[in-house]
Amino acid sequence: MNVVPGPFSNSKYVWPAEGLTRIPDWVYTDPDIYALEVERIFHGRTWNYVALEAEVPNVGDFIRSNVGPTPVVVARGDDGAVHVFENRCVHRAAEFCRELSGTAKEFVCPYHQWTYDLQGNLQGVPFRRGVNGGGGMPADFKTANHGLTKLRVTTHRGVVFATYSEETEPFTDYLGADVLREFEATFDGRKLQVLGHYRHSLPGNWKLYHENLKDPYHATLLHTFLVTFGLMVAGNKSMMLSDPSGRHGVMGSAKSDAANVTDENKKEMRAYKEGMTLAEPRFMDFVPEFDSPWSVTMATIWPNLIVQREMNTLGIRQIVPTGPNEFIMKWTMFGFEGDDAEMTRHRLRQGNLMGPAGFLGLEDNEAIKFVQDGMIRVPGGEHLVALDPKVPTGTSDSLISEAAIRGMYRYWRQEMGL
Amino acid sequence: MSDPRLEALLLRAEIEAFNADYAAALDEQRLSDWVEMFTEDAFYVILSKENHDRGMPVGLIYCENRGMIQDRAFALKKTAMFAPRYMRHMISNLQIVSVAGEEVRARANYITLQVLFDNPVATVHQVGIYLDVFRRVDGALKLAERRCVYDNLLVDNALCLPV
Numbered sequence: 001m002n003v004v005p006g007p008f009s010n011s012k013y014v015w016p017a018e019g020l021t022r023i024p025d026w027v028y029t030d031p032d033i034y035a036l037e038v039e040r041i042f043h044g045r046t047w048n049y050v051a052l053e054a055e056v057p058n059v060g061d062f063i064r065s066n067v068g069p070t071p072v073v074v075a076r077g078d079d080g081a082v083h084v085f086e087n088r089c090v091h092r093a094a095e096f097c098r099e100l101s102g103t104a105k106e107f108v109c110p111y112h113q114w115t116y117d118l119q120g121n122l123q124g125v126p127f128r129r130g131v132n133g134g135g136g137m138p139a140d141f142k143t144a145n146h147g148l149t150k151l152r153v154t155t156h157r158g159v160v161f162a163t164y165s166e167e168t169e170p171f172t173d174y175l176g177a178d179v180l181r182e183f184e185a186t187f188d189g190r191k192l193q194v195l196g197h198y199r200h201s202l203p204g205n206w207k208l209y210h211e212n213l214k215d216p217y218h219a220t221l222l223h224t225f226l227v228t229f230g231l232m233v234a235g236n237k238s239m240m241l242s243d244p245s246g247r248h249g250v251m252g253s254a255k256s257d258a259a260n261v262t263d264e265n266k267k268e269m270r271a272y273k274e275g276m277t278l279a280e281p282r283f284m285d286f287v288p289e290f291d292s293p294w295s296v297t298m299a300t301i302w303p304n305l306i307v308q309r310e311m312n313t314l315g316i317r318q319i320v321p322t323g324p325n326e327f328i329m330k331w332t333m334f335g336f337e338g339d340d341a342e343m344t345r346h347r348l349r350q351g352n353l354m355g356p357a358g359f360l361g362l363e364d365n366e367a368i369k370f371v372q373d374g375m376i377r378v379p380g381g382e383h384l385v386a387l388d389p390k391v392p393t394g395t396s397d398s399l400i401s402e403a404a405i406r407g408m409y410r411y412w413r414q415e416m417g418l
Numbered sequence: 419m420s421d422p423r424l425e426a427l428l429l430r431a432e433i434e435a436f437n438a439d440y441a442a443a444l445d446e447q448r449l450s451d452w453v454e455m456f457t458e459d460a461f462y463v464i465l466s467k468e469n470h471d472r473g474m475p476v477g478l479i480y481c482e483n484r485g486m487i488q489d490r491a492f493a494l495k496k497t498a499m500f501a502p503r504y505m506r507h508m509i510s511n512l513q514i515v516s517v518a519g520e521e522v523r524a525r526a527n528y529i530t531l532q533v534l535f536d537n538p539v540a541t542v543h544q545v546g547i548y549l550d551v552f553r554r555v556d557g558a559l560k561l562a563e564r565r566c567v568y569d570n571l572l573v574d575n576a577l578c579l580p581v
Contacts, residue, residue: 196476
């Protein structure tokens with residue numbers, strides 16, 4: 001990839017001399033860095049998750065979505081394909097589509113009723129020729145030249161992505177073979193069935209969410225619940241995979257019995273509590289349904305998608321950054337067509353683990369807030385990400401590793417020219 | 419005494435007292451007392467109005483019986499990590515929807531206010547409606563179902579305590 005130097009000659013943005021084992025606070029808190037991320041990353045050579053095809057199954061179905069912070073409409077066009085265009089009228093910039101989802105024949109901006117077809121082409125301008133020979137648009141105005149800004153779209157196994165760039169490589173190349181394999185283990189060809197959404201705002205920098213899922217070290221330490229019930233323990237069969245570029249990652253683990261935890265590992269995990277039991281342990285059951293050695297995988301697909309396969313509770317998490325210090329997370333929970341009523345209920349019960357109120361999820365949200373609070377209140381510092389020095393960046397065999405975070409920043413610095 | 423207006427008033431007063439006790443248990447974070455307010459087979463879910471209106475079942479908290487409600491209370495007390503906070507529940511606009519045998523269907527609006535210790539502002543954490551089924555167990559009203567349908571779709575960071 002070409003490294004384009006950043007626009008900053010300012011000494012404010014100097015990376016610490018130690019290299020990738022340090023991450024300076026300005027990466028997470030600086031508004032100019034954030035603006036450059038929108039331009040180079042979210043609007044750059046990346047495939048951004050925007051929807052599941054199951055959300056727009058029929059011609060005219062649409063949802064509101066985002067590419068980075070930018071609002072877009074995802075619509076099933078007359079041609080049967082999914083189209084993605086900016087939710088901004090070319091006339092006076094109004095964000096014209098206000099419903100979260102729906103079905104339409106066309107999109108009409110309510111301000112002056114400029115109309116667009118399902119592909120985002122401008123169809124009609126009221127009083128274009130004026131009234132009684134007066135007013136109207138210039139004679140040379142052509143609707144064909146004034147469509148909504150359209151993005152390039154690709155779909156893979158029912159998941160819809162969009163990009164602003166003409167240069168973004170084909171999606172399968174973009175993921176790389178290893179991450180693609182894990183992606184296809186979850187999206188295994190069965191038709192998806194949407195079970196509902198969560199939406200929440202998180203007072204932290206959007207990259208912290210990627211890092212949290214490229215940080216297997218925290219899983220056994222923060223998430224007492226997981227550890228207590230043997231869902232994940234230090235010494236479990238597990239992986240922290242990175243793609244060759246460092247931007248994507250997959251954290252995986254195989255469920256094991258808490259009874260097998262060694263005394264030495266128990267001592268390190270303050271969370272471990274012997275003999276804690278659930279009144280309803282069945283919600284932690286794993287019903288094997290995937291061709292994968294992992295009962296849990298969390299895939300971070302750069303720049304805005306997390307694919308959660310936490311045993312049988314499945315979800316998309318879409319990052320919508322709203323500034324350096326805050327982002328919105330939109331979750332789309334799903335199952336598969338053919339799930340019987342009990343399987344759907346099992347997925348919903350297991351959903352208690354994740355989401356804004358999840359046994360695990362709420363802890364991650366709080367931890368990310370604490371990190372941002374720390375940087376805002378004691379500014380000008382840096383993070384220490386030095387675990388696992390034998391693996392400078394990339395895939396590591398150990399969970400006590402920050403190699404995937406370092407790999408992500410190697411890539412980020414290259415894209416940002418920093 | 420069989421004046422139906424008096425009976426309706428008594429039932430209304432009983433449910434209002436129940437909701438006040440419910441709010442107090444949560445506000446004081448007496449979660450084991452909160453668990454006891456449900457029947458064995460109770461269904462308790464917190465779901466967005468967006469999901470509710472579209473018939474989508476996903477909830478922030480999804481409990482199919484009192485065992486799961488108890489696990490939630492247990493996990494929040496013993497395992498969950500979140501910043502300390504105070505919550506205050508306001509429950510009002512009680513409507514009795516129907517009475518059939520031992521089951522009473524009712525609804526009430528709710529607001530939960532959240533205070534974090536380093537911020538002077540109490541924020542509206544949730545605003546919504548309880549869609550309830552009460553059942554009399556050994557003379558006392560218990561919740562056989564409480565669907566907390568919240569209007570503010572965008573949850574402020576995390577929902578740490580039940581509503």
